[in-house]
Amino acid sequence: MSWAATQLDQADVFFGHGCNNARDEAIWATLHMTGLMDQEYHEIASNRISEQDYSKIRNLIEKRIQTRQPxxxxxxxxxxxxxxxxxxxxxxxxxxxxxxxxxxxxxxWVDTTTLERALDLCCGSGCIAIALALTCPNLIVDASDLDASALEVARINIDRFQVEDRVQVIQSDLFQNLPTCRYDLIASNPPYIPADELNELPEEYLHEPSLAFAGGEDGLKFVLQILIRAADYLSDQGYLLIELGNNADALESAYPDFPFLWLTSRSEESVVALLSKDELQRYKF
Ligand SMILES: C[S@@+](CC[C@H](N)C(=O)[O-])C[C@H]1O[C@@H](n2cnc3c(N)ncnc32)[C@H](O)[C@@H]1O
Known part of the structure; x- marks a missing residue:
């Protein structure tokens, strides 16, 4: 494992697709290749890695470094x-x-027991929609994205987690094909990377669909459309939860008098804003 971590560090690969350092990525690769991902630490702490598994791990780490694929x-x-x-x-x-x-x-921030319907707007692999459905056992969730290929992955995940009775995918350009029903929660991680930053992204990002990143000139193209239109799709007590990543400051600067509530996640970053329908309706974006 320390061999793998050293190789990753020395090769200067980018971390940020599930881990933020070489050691964690080496552990992830090792547990995956040895089939030990689901074991408790105390059950495997003294395990020795077989020659065969070691060779598989080495090949994986070499491929990771050569191709720069996440x-x-x-x-x-x-x-x-x-x-x-x-x-x-x-x-x-x-x-x-x-x-x-x-x-x-x-x-x-949100009483999830009161939620009946939610929308994951720009859902990609469906991770947010499905995580919501798994957290709230009665929640009905629409998962929408413009990209038909991404929705194929979302369907695989819906099958995997057996939530097909509560999570449906909808191909839609933002709100265009969405039903007029009122959602109690709209969660969205839209594309928000400004045009001038697209060329500076780490090589790992080039393996991902470009549609997922490009947020227009200032990165706020989709965010703004969502802020303007979300209230029309929210129930009276509904909320919009929207991720802005590194572009959170840009949104604050563009609308300095809007009372954004930024939620702090486990990594101590505050890049997800929570807005009520009432706030969205009262403010002229
Ligand atoms: C940052 S990714 C987020 C994906 C997923 N929610 C996640 O967190 O992993 C943004 C997603 O927005 C989708 N997207 C881009 N333009 C869109 C549009 N006009 N309407 C709907 N979805 C769009 C992309 O296909 C991509 O899946």
Whole structure:
């Protein structure tokens, strides 16, 4: 494992697709290749890695370094909100800060027991929609995305977690094909990378669908459309939860008098905003 971590560090690969350092990625690769991912630490702490497994791990780490593909794509696995999702190049690797917040039951901000219908707008692999459905056992969720290929991955995950009776995918350009029903929660991790930053993204991002990143000139193109239109799709007590990543400051600066409530996730970052229908209706974006 320390061999793998050293190789990853020395090769200067980018971390940020499920892990943020070489050691964690080496552990993930090792547990995956040895089939020990679901074991408790105390059960495997003294295990020795077989020659055969060691060779598989070495090949995986070498491929990771040579191709710069995110590990998640190489092993077709991404962890999100404590669940193991299927992932491949048709959808962006799940890593939204919404995952931690959903895993923590959106407490103390949203009373999830009152939610009946939710929308995951720009759903990609379906990770947010499915995590919501797994956290709230009676919730009905629509998962929408413009990209038909990403929706194929979402369907695989819906099957995997057996939530097909409560999560449906809808191909839609933002709100265009969505039903007029009122959602109690709209969660969204839309594309928000400004045009001038697209060329500076780490090589790992080039393996992901570009549609997932490009947020227009200032990164706020989709965010703004969502802020303007979300209220029309929310129930009276409904909320919009939207991730802005590194572009959170840009949104604050664009609308300095809007009372954004930024939720802090486990990584201590505050890049997800919670807005009520009432606030969205009163403010002229
Ligand atoms: C940052 S990714 C988030 C995916 C997923 N929610 C996640 O957190 O892993 C943004 C998603 O927005 C989708 N998208 C881009 N333009 C869109 C549009 N006009 N309407 C709907 N979805 C769009 C992309 O296909 C991509 O799946």
């Amino acid at each position: 590990l998640a794509y190489l092993i077709r696995e991404a962890w999100f909100a404590g669940h193991r999702f299927y992932i491949d190049e048709r959808a962006i690797v799940p890593r939204s800060h919404l995952g931690d917040l959903i895993q923590d039951g959106l407490e103390p």
